Amino acid sequence: xxxxxxxxxxxxxxxxxxxxxxxxxxxxxxxxxxxxxxxxxxxxxxxxxxxxxxxxxxxxxxxxxxxxxxxxxxxxxxxxxxxxxxxxxxxxxxxxxxxxxxxxxxxxxxxxxxxxxxxxxxxxxxxxxxxxxxxxxxxxxxxxxxxxxxxxxxxxxxxxxxxxxxxxxxxxxxxxxxxxxxxxxxxxxxxxxxxxxxxxxxxxxxxxxxxxxxxxxxxxxxxxxxxxxxxxxxxxxxxxxxxxxxxxxxxxxxxxxxxxxxxxxx
Amino acid sequence: xxxxxxxxxxxxxxxxxxxxxxxxxxxxxxxxxxxxxxxxxxxxxxxxxxxxxxxxxxxxxxxxxxxxxxxxxxxxxxxxxxxxxxxxxxxxxxxxxxxxxxxxxxxxxxxxxxxxxxxxxxxxxxxxxxxxxxxxxxxxxxxxxxxxxxxxxxxxxxxxxxxxxxxxxxxxxxxxxxxxxxxxxxxxxxxxxxxxxxxxxxxxxxxxxxxxxxxxxxxxxxxxxxxxxxxxxxxxxxxxxxxxxxxxxxxxxxxxxxxxxxxxxxxxxxxxxxxxxxxxxxxxxxxxxxxxxxxxxxxxxxxxxxxxxxxxxxxxxxxxxxxxxxxxxxxxxxxxxxxxxxxxxxxxxxxxxxxxx
Numbered sequence: 201x202x203x204x205x206x207x208x209x210x211x212x213x214x215x216x217x218x219x220x221x222x223x224x225x226x227x228x229x230x231x232x233x234x235x236x237x238x239x240x241x242x243x244x245x246x247x248x249x250x251x252x253x254x255x256x257x258x259x260x261x262x263x264x265x266x267x268x269x270x271x272x273x274x275x276x277x278x279x280x281x282x283x284x285x286x287x288x289x290x291x292x293x294x295x296x297x298x299x300x301x302x303x304x305x306x307x308x309x310x311x312x313x314x315x316x317x318x319x320x321x322x323x324x325x326x327x328x329x330x331x332x333x334x335x336x337x338x339x340x341x342x343x344x345x346x347x348x349x350x351x352x353x354x355x356x357x358x359x360x361x362x363x364x365x366x367x368x369x370x371x372x373x374x375x376x377x378x379x380x381x382x383x384x385x386x387x388x389x390x391x392x393x394x395x396x397x398x399x400x401x402x403x404x405x406x407x408x409x410x411x412x413x414x415x416x417x418x419x420x421x422x423x424x425x426x427x428x429x430x431x432x433x434x435x436x437x438x439x440x441x442x443x444x445x446x447x448x449x450x451x452x453x454x455x456x457x458x459x460x461x462x463x464x465x466x
Numbered sequence: 467x468x469x470x471x472x473x474x475x476x477x478x479x480x481x482x483x484x485x486x487x488x489x490x491x492x493x494x495x496x497x498x499x500x501x502x503x504x505x506x507x508x509x510x511x512x513x514x515x516x517x518x519x520x521x522x523x524x525x526x527x528x529x530x531x532x533x534x535x536x537x538x539x540x541x542x543x544x545x546x547x548x549x550x551x552x553x554x555x556x557x558x559x560x561x562x563x564x565x566x567x568x569x570x571x572x573x574x575x576x577x578x579x580x581x582x583x584x585x586x587x588x589x590x591x592x593x594x595x596x597x598x599x600x601x602x603x604x605x606x607x608x609x610x611x612x613x614x615x616x617x618x619x620x621x622x623x624x625x626x627x628x629x630x631x632x633x634x635x636x637x638x639x640x641x642x643x644x645x646x647x648x649x650x651x652x653x654x655x656x657x658x659x660x661x662x663x664x665x666x667x668x669x670x671x672x673x674x675x676x677x678x679x680x681x682x683x684x685x686x687x688x689x690x691x692x693x694x695x696x697x698x699x700x701x702x703x704x705x706x707x708x709x710x711x712x713x714x715x716x717x718x719x720x721x722x723x724x725x726x727x728x729x730x731x732x733x734x735x736x737x738x739x740x741x742x743x744x745x746x747x748x749x750x751x752x753x754x755x756x757x758x759x760x761x762x763x764x765x766x767x768x769x770x771x772x773x774x775x776x777x778x779x780x781x782x783x784x785x786x787x788x789x790x791x792x793x794x795x796x797x798x799x800x801x802x803x804x805x806x807x808x809x810x811x812x813x814x815x816x817x818x819x820x821x822x823x
Contacts, residue, residue, distance in 0.1 A: 362548045365515045368535040369542040370613060371565030380561075384552045 229446060236439040244440035252417055253425035253441060260333060260421060261401030264340035268348040268397045269390070276349050277378075280356035298346045305342055306410025313338070313411070335412035336419055340401040347400060348393040355389030356382070392459045399452030403445060467491050468512065468617065468649065473521035475511055480504050482511065483673040485521070489651060491616075494643055496660040497653045498684070499670035500696065505653040508670070509619045512651065514538050525617075536565070541610030541648075545622035547602040549594035555605050556581075556590045562613040580608040583645070584638065600631035604638065611642060618642070620652040624659060636662060657697060661685065669693055686742060687819045694740045700790040701741035704823050707731045714758070714815050721787040726758040727818035736823040743792040745817035748777065748809050750801055758815040763789065765807050770795060779809060 236244070244250055278284075279291060297305060313319035313329040322329070329335040359382055367377035383390075405423040412419040414428055422441045429438035468489040475482040482504050489495045499505050510516050512523060514535035523531050530538055549558050556577055563573045581587040584604045594602055603623060610618055620639070624632045640663065643650050654660055660667050661681045668678045669688075677689045688694040694702055705719040707729070715729040717739060731737050752760060763781035766788070770776075775798040777791040789811055793801075803809070 360546070360548065362544055362546070363550065365510065365513070365535070366542055366544070366548050366609075367550075367561070368515065369513050369538070369540055370562030370609070371536045373534075373536060376565070381550055385550075387552070 232439065232442050232446060236436050240436045241440055241443065244436045245444075247437065247440075249417065249420070249425065250437060250440050250444075253420050253422045254444065256333060256336070256419075257402050257421040257423075260336045260340060261398050261404075264337045264344065264401045265348075265394055265398040267337070267341045268345045269394065272345060272348040272352050272393070276352035277356050277382075280353050281361065294349055295346055297343055302339075302343050302404065302406030303410060306339055306407035309335070309339060309342060309407065309411045329411060331411075331413045331415065331419065333412065333419060336404075336408045336421060339407035339411045340404045343404055343407050344397045344400045348397045351389050351393035351396070352386065355386045355393075359385050388459045392456050395452045395455045395459075399448055402448050467524075467526055468651070469522075469524040469527075470512070471522045471524070473508075473511060473518045473523065475507060475516055475518045477507060477516070480507050481673040482507055482518070485673075485675050487668060487675055487678070489649060490666075491526075491649055492643075492647050494640070494650045494652065494663055494665045496664035496667045497651065497670055498655070498657065498660040498667050499653075500655055503670045504673040505655075505670055506621050509542070509621050509651065509653055512617075513540050513542050513619055539613060539615050539617075541613065541615035541618040543603070543606050543610050543618065543620045543623050545625050547594070547599075547606045549602055549605055549609070551594055554591050554593055555586065555597070558594065558605055559608045559612050561609060566613065576612060577608075580612055583642075584608050598631075599627050600635060603627065603635060607638070607642065611646060611648065614646075615648065617649045617651065620650065622654055623652065625654065625656065632659075639663065657685070669696065671696065686740075686745075686817075688740060688821075690821060691738060694738075698742070699740040699819075700743045701739075701746075703739040703741070705737055705739060707733055707735045707737055709733055715820065717820070723761065723781065723787075725818055726815045727820050728816050729820035731820060731822070737820050738823040740819040740821070741789075741813060741817060743776070743790045744774075745813050746789065746791040747812045748791055748793055748797070748801065748803070749812065750807075750809060752810050753812070757812045759811075759813050759818070761789065761811045763809060763811060765803060765805050765809060768798070768803060768805055775803075777803065777809075779811065781811075 275294075279287065310330065313322065313335070319329070327334065329338050363381050363385065364374070364377040367381045368374065372380060402421075403423055404421075405427065408419070408421065409424065409427075414420070414424045416428060420428065422445055426438050426441040426445070429435070429441065468487075470485050470487040473482055473485040480502065485508060497505050497508065507516060511518055514530070514533060518531065521531075522529055525538065550561065553561065559577045559580055560573045563576060568576075578587070581590055584607065586601060586604050586608065589597060589601060589605070594605065597605065607623075623639070624635055627635065636659065639650065639652070642648065652663060664681050666678060667681055667684045669676050669684060671692065677684060677693055679687070685697050688697055688699060691702060703719045703721070703725070705717040705725070707715045708718050708724075709716045710729070710732055713728055713730065715727055715731055715737075717725045717727060717729075717737060719725060719739070725739055727739060729737070747757070761781050763779040765777055766780045767778040768775060773795055774792050775795050777793060777798075779789050779791065781787060781789055791811060801809075
């Protein structure tokens with residue numbers, strides 16, 4: 201009897217904590233989206249500045265996501281399939297950007313592209329990263345590539361190499377077996393990885409701020425726009441950016457949950 | 467014909483050691499061995515998935531050691547089916563034909579034909595995840611033979627199936643072999659499966675091929691103790707040959723008692739005698755059997771194993787100590803056997819297999 205009472209006390213306390221946390225999150229979001237009126241939001245959304253920020257965010261995030269996919273597919277495949285010297289060290293290195301504060305990553309990128317001869321050589325070929333949209337892309341790439349990489353590594357590890365073996369006995373080269381079998385089987389992982397990388401790219405602030413700066417109508421992504429407009433009191437514009445960011449996050453979360461945070465494969 | 471010459475491969479946990487093997491064209495060849503013997507790597511090496519560390523693989527006298535899997539034209543079927551989950555049954559079966567750039571209508575015709583043969587036409591548009599194990603394995607077999615391989619490699623193809631499906635698919639595998647004249651190389655740890663299907667069997671343990679022979683030779687004439695133990699020879703006795711008259715040796719067993727066995731060994735040779743438990747007949751009295759060996763003893767233990775009864779009898783110190791006998795449940799009933807009963811075990815001189823001890 202006493203035991204039961206104790207158990208139900210725990211039940212009450214834990215469920216209350218749950219509700220409190222959920223309420224806190226909900227209130228926060230409602231506060232942002234109700235801070236402005238709908239007509240004001242529409243006007244802000246139609247403004248040149250917000251339009252620019254939306255466009256810049258969408259394109260930079262899309263490009264950085266494509267870059268993440270392009271490098272992560274082969275890299276994750278190598279770590280999932282092969283044994284080679286230094287593999288565990290590389291596995292650890294790959295996770296560093298996850299642990300690093302984005303501002304620090306940004307400083308590193310700024311130094312690499314701004315001060316080293318490598319960066320200067322790139323700049324001479326026209327690839328200027330410092331204080332340009334290219335810098336935003338590279339910042340998003342660096343900070344978010346571990347997400348794509350980890351999801352794909354898990355995805356490839358989850359696919360029995362025998363699928364490729366069978367495909368090879370049926371007439372495929374290794375590359376064809378990868379394209380015709382492994383890649384379609386990785387569909388959910390690829391989708392989940394792309395969504396999370398893209399939505400994190402849209403929200404990337406710290407590293408992008410360091411490398412690309414916060415120049416209005418030049419390197420002004422949605423989070424930068426939010427920051428600039430908050431600083432100079434343009435509350436309506438700031439809320440417009442924030443609202444878009446919230447919508448993008450929620451949609452991404454939904455897609456990610458739907459297609460498996462654990463990169464659910466067959 | 468498949469010829470493996472001194473194949474070695476080390477994959478850490480699993481390995482092949484100096485495997486030499488010849489598999490004849492059109493033969494149903496079974497590789498029998500316990501789990502972890504390296505049977506799967508052996509198949510995958512034949513298929514070209516692994517490159518041997520040393521040794522050569524010859525198919526019809528041409529060296530294919532360096533040839534990639536896609537050019538070997540060898541079909542592969544795994545225990546876990548490995549059907550492509552994002553393709554329908556039809557697309558799975560046609561996969562290899564598509565790789566070979568064969569026209570759509572020709573693929574369709576070929577796939578239909580195989581679906582008919584294996585009685586899976588009604589599954590054509592289904593996805594693998596919706597199929598039973600037996601159905602999936604039939605699709606995997608159809609997919610492998612669609613490319614008309616002269617050789618089909620089967621890695622424990624029936625091990626994941628229930629016993630009814632297993633019996634049925636055994637028949638299907640034999641039919642596929644006969645219909646297409648494919649050389650079958652079938653890996654299993656299941657002795658009954660090996661006995662039922664094989665023209666010849668190779669026993670593999672710890673990466674090595676230890677014996678190759680007909681099912682009769684493998685199960686009745688194992689080459690050594692380990693092999694005898696593995697193939698279920700439960701009576702293994704050590705002894706010395708006393709005399710040999712016209713090829714029948716009189717062997718004095720270490721624990722006492724004498725056995726007559728057909729053997730080439732001479733007086734004074736130390737030997738081991740292998741006697742399968744199902745080669746022994748039990749009766750309540752000495753009888754008038756023509757068998758050379760009659761041993762008296764008392765029943766120690768009685769266990770039913772499926773349709774059979776395993777009898778363990780104590781033959782006393784002066785005899786062979788302990789014998790294990792397999793009889794049908796029916797004969798157990800008609801003999802009215804109980805623990806403690808005195809019985810006579812009879813076996814022929816040809817039933818006992820003798821090797822050097």
